[in-house]
Amino acid sequence: MTHHKPRSVIKRVYVPTQVQDLPNGERLTVPGHYVPDHPRVPSADDADS
Structure with a gap:
């Protein structure tokens, strides 16, 4: 299994x-x-109910 570097993450907008x-x-x-x-x-779409 190969390991990939994590992608950049937006820290500020x-x-x-x-x-x-x-x-x-x-x-x-x-x-x-x-x-x-x-x-x-x-959001409402993320609710697990």
């Missing part, structure tokens, strides 16, 4: 820059940033 139009006519710019990888939240 990049959130792109967002621009929001505020009610008073100004524009709010949220710069892009990285967020750490969160533990997976089980």
Whole structure:
């Protein structure tokens, strides 16, 4: 049996820059940033019931 190297795992996710139009006519710019990888939240499809 051969042993394979583990594949790379995504450690963080990049959130792109967002621009929001505020009610008073100004524009709010949220710069892009990285967020750490969160533990997976089980969905309804993953339930064992």
